[in-house]
Amino acid sequence: MTRISDLEVAILGLLYEEPQYGYQIEKTIEAWGMRNWTPIGFSSIYYVLKKLEKKELVTSKLEKVEGKPSRKVFTITSSGKSTMETELRDLLSWNKKLISSFDLGLAYLNYLKPREVINCLENYVESAQGRIKFLESSVKTQEKLNAPYYVVALFSRPLAVLKTEVAWVEQFIEKIKKEENL
Incomplete structure (x- = not known):
């Protein structure tokens, strides 16, 4: 094959x-x-x-x-x-490993000042919120069009993943603030 x-x-x-x-x-x-x-x-x-x-x-x-x-x-x-x-x-x-450039940034974030890292992560959350709005709108549009479930899934799955990621990043920001006394 x-x-x-x-x-x-x-x-x-x-x-x-x-x-x-x-x-x-x-x-x-x-x-x-x-x-x-x-x-x-x-x-x-x-x-x-x-x-x-x-x-x-x-x-x-x-x-x-x-x-x-x-x-x-x-x-x-x-x-x-x-x-x-x-x-x-x-x-x-099969669940396969996803390569994310965000993880590359995490690997070397210690080269930046904690406040700078927090600013970057807050920007990341803000940009992700924009994508979340787009995906939410896309899900609603597909549902209104009575699109097949697998078409709706192309938007609802990344929406769920992104919401989970944003929650993780927000928790990570709080962890940095606590550990760095910010």
Whole structure:
């Protein structure tokens, strides 16, 4: 079985239901708000499609469009569907380590003065509150649209995680204040 990256899974998943061309994939990514939960850049779409084609998980053919240049349409192969299903089972079954640049900051926070660390962490909480408002609004919007439960989950899960993280950071700020007598 071919192993593929999360980015490849994201693109392959878009082709699972129907063949698409690159610009159509970009429009789907925008419409689904995928950049809120996956690291797909516009410039990486064709790069990933080429990798998937090389791995024989997708095929492509040129499609003529009247009055426009031909476009390359990508179709998932049976091997691509099988790989996608295997990857989905893996993604949904195992908790994997997440790498956060915030943790890198925590590792070296002793190089800053305690008051400076507190200011940074307070800024972090403020920025997280903005993201929380966005996610809360997104959940409400998806529920009003009667979106499927798995679409709502794309916004409600990161909302729950972020609220928990903000609570942890606020407790950490209090711990620093107590230990540093601030």
